[in-house]
Amino acid sequence: MALNIGFIGLGSLGEGLCNSLVTAGFPVTVTDLNPAAAQKLLAAGAVWADDVAGVCREADVVITVLPSPAISRKVVEGPGGVFETLRAGGVWIEMSTTDFEDLQRLQAAATQRGIAVLECPVTGGVHLANSGQITVLVGGEEAVFQRVEPLLAAMGGQIIYMGKLGNASVVKVVTNMLAFIHLVAAGEAMMVPAKYGVDPDATYRAIRASSGNSFVHETESQLILSG
Incomplete structure (x- = not known):
C-alpha cells in the first residue's frame, strides 16, 4: 500500500524533491506560504491543503523542507502543527538543514505523541534535487528508515544511512x-x-x-x- 505523504515547504529545494514523489506516483498533499509555488505540483497530481493540519490529516508521512530551524519548530510544534495533527504511528521526516540539539529535543516531543522521526538532510545542489539524483543522508531508527526507504529513493540518488538521529545533521x-x-x-x-x-x-x-x-x-x- 502506497504511503500517503504530506509535504510542507516548496522552495527551490522542496519543490524539486516533492515533484519527484508526485512523478513517482505517490499520493502527496502539499502546502506552502506561497500557493503559486505549488502550481506545477498540482498540475502533476498533487493535492493542495490550506494549512499544516490539512496536510497531516490523512498522512502516513509528513516531510518538511524549511529555511530555518526556527520556522521548522513553529511548523512542527506550534498550534495546529505537525505534532498536534499527525496521527500516532505517523512519521515526520525533517529534510531541512537544522540544529543538532533542537532536533533531538523535537524527537523526544514527537515520541511522546507516538510519532517517529527521521532526519534526512540532502546534499548536492538544487539541480540534483530537480533530477531526483540528490544525495540523502538519513539519521534515526533503522526500522523507520526501512519503512520509508521507497519514498526516499524516489527523491534521491544515493541514500546513505548514517545511524542514530543527529548523525546525518553533523555530516x-x-x-x-x-x-x-x-x-x-x-x-x-x-x-x-x-x-x-x-x-x-x-x-x-x-x-x-x-x-x-x-x-x-x-x-x-x-x-x-x-x-
Whole structure:
C-alpha cells in the first residue's frame, strides 16, 4: 500500500524533491506560504491543503523542507502543527538543514505523541534535487528508515544511512563546510589568471579538465562567470 505523504515547504529545494514523489506516483498533499509555488505540483497530481493540519490529516508521512530551524519548530510544534495533527504511528521526516540539539529535543516531543522521526538532510545542489539524483543522508531508527526507504529513493540518488538521529545533521554541516572552503579556493583560483589577462571561460575549462577540478568548481564557478 502506497504511503500517503504530506509535504510542507516548496522552495527551490522542496519543490524539486516533492515533484519527484508526485512523478513517482505517490499520493502527496502539499502546502506552502506561497500557493503559486505549488502550481506545477498540482498540475502533476498533487493535492493542495490550506494549512499544516490539512496536510497531516490523512498522512502516513509528513516531510518538511524549511529555511530555518526556527520556522521548522513553529511548523512542527506550534498550534495546529505537525505534532498536534499527525496521527500516532505517523512519521515526520525533517529534510531541512537544522540544529543538532533542537532536533533531538523535537524527537523526544514527537515520541511522546507516538510519532517517529527521521532526519534526512540532502546534499548536492538544487539541480540534483530537480533530477531526483540528490544525495540523502538519513539519521534515526533503522526500522523507520526501512519503512520509508521507497519514498526516499524516489527523491534521491544515493541514500546513505548514517545511524542514530543527529548523525546525518553533523555530516551535513561538514559537507557544507567543505563546500564553502572549496568555493573560496575556486574564487581565488579564477581571480589570479584574470589579473594576468586570461579569459575566465578558458580558465574555467582548463581547471575543469585538470587535477584541480572539483564538484564545487564545476557548479559554482559558473556563477562567477555569469556575474
